[in-house]
Amino acid sequence: xxxxxxxxxxxxGLSLSLLAPALPAAADFKLALVDRQRALIxxxxxxxxxxxxxxxxDKKKKELEPRSDKCKKIQEDAESQKFVMSDxxxxxxxxxxxxxxxxxxxxxxxxxxxxxxxxQKLLAPIAKKLEDIVNAIGKEKSFDLILxxxxxxxxxxxxxxxxxxxxxxxxxxx
Numbered sequence: 001x002x003x004x005x006x007x008x009x010x011x012x013g014l015s016l017s018l019l020a021p022a023l024p025a026a027a028d029f030k031l032a033l034v035d036r037q038r039a040l041i042x043x044x045x046x047x048x049x050x051x052x053x054x055x056x057x058d059k060k061k062k063e064l065e066p067r068s069d070k071c072k073k074i075q076e077d078a079e080s081q082k083f084v085m086s087d088x089x090x091x092x093x094x095x096x097x098x099x100x101x102x103x104x105x106x107x108x109x110x111x112x113x114x115x116x117x118x119x120q121k122l123l124a125p126i127a128k129k130l131e132d133i134v135n136a137i138g139k140e141k142s143f144d145l146i147l148x149x150x151x152x153x154x155x156x157x158x159x160x161x162x163x164x165x166x167x168x169x170x171x172x173x174x
Contacts, residue, residue, distance in 0.1 A: 030142060033157050034134055035149040035164045040126055043171040049122035056118055060111040064104065071100040126171070133170045137163060 040046045078085075078093035085093070138146050141163075147153075149162065 032143045032146045032163045033149040033161045037150040
């Protein structure tokens with residue numbers, strides 16, 4: 001993944017370096033930047049989605065907390081009684097603890113996967129609207145190129161090129 005990201009950054013950098021000599025000749029070339037990540041998170045719908053995800057995360061944490069405490073208790077009991085328990089009883093406690101840990105880890109991973117699915121479900125429609133708004137702004141303001149500031153390849157750009165606030169404003173209006 002890092003290689004792909006680096007390759008994309010190099011490709012973008014090479015493309016821009018090839019365009020750079022032509023830029024002074026094309027004085028009307030218009031470039032803009034949008035920080036898609038910030039636009040998603042800062043928009044009203046993005047904040048709602050984030051709150052929903054936080055609430056779901058808290059709910060899952062509360063569901064798993066007692067089970068985590070139960071596993072800790074099994075381990076603590078085994079530790080405190082290891083000198084008075086037979087080897088067979090100690091082995092059974094260890095198996096019980098391992099089973100508890102395995103089940104907890106499985107359920108933790110399932111909760112994590114559910115959060116990822118919910119995040120995609122909540123953010124996909126917002127991301128689509130964001131894309132539509134960026135395209136509309138690009139046509140409306142006659143931009144030749146709009147880059148995503150949050151992706152590799154954009155090392156420096158003046159704030160005057162950033163239209164993220166305009167995108168957020170329009171996203172909140174829809």
